[in-house]
Amino acid sequence: MVIGGGPAGLTAAYEAQRLCPDLHPVVLEAGDLLGGIARTENHHGNRFDIGGHRFFTKVPEVEAMWREVLGDDFITVPRLSRIYYRGRYFNYPLRMFNALYNIGAYEAARIVLSYLRWQAMPAPREDSFEDWVINRFGQRLYMHFFKSYTEKVWGIPPSEIQADWAAQRIKNLSLGKAVWNALTGANSTTSLIEEFQYPRLGPGMLWERVGERVTAAGGEIRMRSRVERVLREGRRITAVELTGPDGTRERLAGGEFVNSMALGELIGCIEPAPPPEVLAAAGRLKYRDFLIVTLLLDHADPFPDNWLYIHEPGVDVGRIQNFRAWSPEMLADPETASIGMEYFCHAGDALWTMSDEALQAKAAAELERLGLAEAETVIDAYVIRQPRAYPVYDSAYRTALETIADWLGTLENFQTVGRNGLHRYNNQDHSMLTAMLAARNLAGERHDLWKVNVERSYLEEFEKPKSAVPEAA
Incomplete structure (x- = not known):
């Protein structure tokens, strides 16, 4: 059984x-x-994932x-994903000139110096996610690209998440490898594959x-x-x-x-x-719960990515899916777009208990605030609440x-x-x-x-x- x-x-x-x-x-x-x-859920002929699932x-x-x-x-689906942070889009995996342009030469230099400092003098203990990441990437890069997003996803400070979660999820990624990949076009990490398989x-x-x-x-x-x-x-x-x-x-x-x-x-x-x-x-x-607000737009493809990571603290959405970029057959009408606005929450909190209508309005407003599509272009929506989506470490x-x-x-x-x-x-x-x-x-x-x-x-x-x-x- x-x-x-x-x-x-x-x-x-x-x-x-x-x-x-x-x-x-x-x-x-x-x-x-x-x-x-x-x-895969289905709403009026539009199919969508609960979070996006690569097959690799x-x-x-x-x-x-x-x-x-x-x-x-x-x-076979080409992978394209980016990070939205400080009003700009950072390619993920890292692309050197894109990163330097977006974050600026001065801050890029500080990231490198911080990385070198922590490589020379790492913390002796790695009890938390925060310890693990800083030891490998430096404090400046941790502050920019790990801290706020991790808090958004898990709802607790990274210092309270155990280091073995980081070791499991991002074990093959390092700043040195990312820079080498950016300079040479190589890809030496399993988490940064350039394409993947997906059921149509x-x-x-x-x-x-x-x-x-x-x-x-x-x-x-x-x-x-x-x-x-x-x-x-x-x-x-x-x-x-x-x-x-x-x-x-x-x-x-x-x-x-x-x-x-x-x-x-x-x-x-x-x-x-x-x-x-x-x-x-x-x-x-403990578990982290999850909900997705799928917005149907009256026009196609507001962005080309499979998904976007939203590190911006001014919005609650944590990740955004573009389901046509996974498979064109996910959409009933090729002249529309199906966009999954993903929120990480706890069952019973303000987000979880918000009405479907209020969630649709919130998701549409945040999509517009991020400059991806105007809220008035949303013609339909569907909400899925998923309890116990992520075990908490x-x-x-x-x-x-x-x-x-x-x-x-x-x-x-x-x-x-x-x-x-x-x-x-x-x-x-x-x-x-x-x-x-x-x-x-x-x-x-x-x-x-x-x-x-x-x-x-x-x-x-x-x-x-x-x-x-x-x-x-």
């Missing part, structure tokens, strides 16, 4: 069927669409699954196809089925209780369970309840996660995968990789899902797994 129909849950079901054809997974999805945060990976098994499921429905109808197209394959192979997918309780007897999970589409409660028994529900929510669903220290740890896990998360992982490890037939299932701010391919390995565990292999990453050192082990004696189901 699989809890959650996002990339991790669907991949677990798909891979389990491939490895063990006799398995008949049941996927329980609380929403109306498959794909989780990688789903170094994991061959993940790449093979993408190709197997979608084949020619992938298109958005990422939801992939997950809709995976769902079709799972059901065609004998599996079952239940939509609008929210898991309310996870029942256990000692060290084994025996069943889940769910609320179905018609509001009725139902109990489903199972032999093996794979979870992609957020850990903070999952622990509270387990009965009998876990020990008090595990419940307390789950309560310390605050000072409490690591010890809380260790406590939860240790206890979940005592369960004999339960695995947890994916971004929220592992409380790890990962990419789609990492979520899929954890799910693939969970399926391999069902087939008798032994993989510690808490240690999975997409670095070469792990991939070598992934490609040549150690043999193991299968466990009884």
Whole structure:
């Protein structure tokens, strides 16, 4: 049984069927669409992402699954993204002359001097995101391009975000590499790829196809089925209780369970309840929520980028998507533009509780303030609120996660995968990789899902797994 129909849950079901054809997974999805945060919404024929999802990976098994499921429905998309800051647009990745022109020779010199100072005398400890970035980029560059945007995204000071988040998300980027890339045209970092693959109808197209394959192979997918309780007897999970589409409660028994529900929510669903220290740890896990206001404009392409990072403190929008730049087929009318205004917030705060009409007006006004399009050109809008979009790496998360992982490890037939299932701010391919390995565990292999990453050192082990004696189901 699989809890959650996002990339991790669907991949677990798909891979389990491939490895063990006799398995008949049941996927329980609380929403109306498959794909989780990688789903594709549709409003009046216009399709859009929940945050934008590039398809690029170094994991061959993940790449093979993408190709197997979608084949020619992938298109190659050139990457173009910029940073809006101080009323100017900075190319990202860095382009030397563009950066010098925008920020000015005097401030550019200060950035270089600050970089050299911190290279010569780095801080001895790197406890926080702030420490990690300053040690690698210098204080001036941190102040310009990391501090305000990070606060906007996470809602807390960068000094309260743990350094391992930075090490995970921007580990391959350095000022030296960025300057070298700018001068030579090289690209030595995985995060700064020049093009990527994308399903022509958005990422939801992939997950809709995976769902079709799972059901065609004998599996079952239940939509609008929210898991309310996870029942256990000692060290084994025996069943889940769910609320179905018609509001009725139902109990489903199972032999093996794979979870992609957020850990903070999952622990509270387990009965009998876990020990008090595990419940307390789950309560310390925090999430950042997200909403997107998609604006339909009466003209095409106000900017050419796939997306823009908005570092400007005078507006609340954090990132802006141009969905035609991802795929022209995302739009119903080629003479219009579909622009995703993304806001990072907390459920229950002023942004989250604002009416859809007020959010449309706010997003249109900010689009105009940034000089991208006049507010009066907005002819339609659609709002999506996404709870628990990003696991937060605050000072409490690591010890809380260790406590939860240790206890979940005592369960004999339960695995947890994916971004929220592992409380790890990962990419789609990492979520899929954890799910693939969970399926391999069902087939008798032994993989510690808490240690999975997409670095070469792990991939070598992934490609040549150690043999193991299968466990009884």
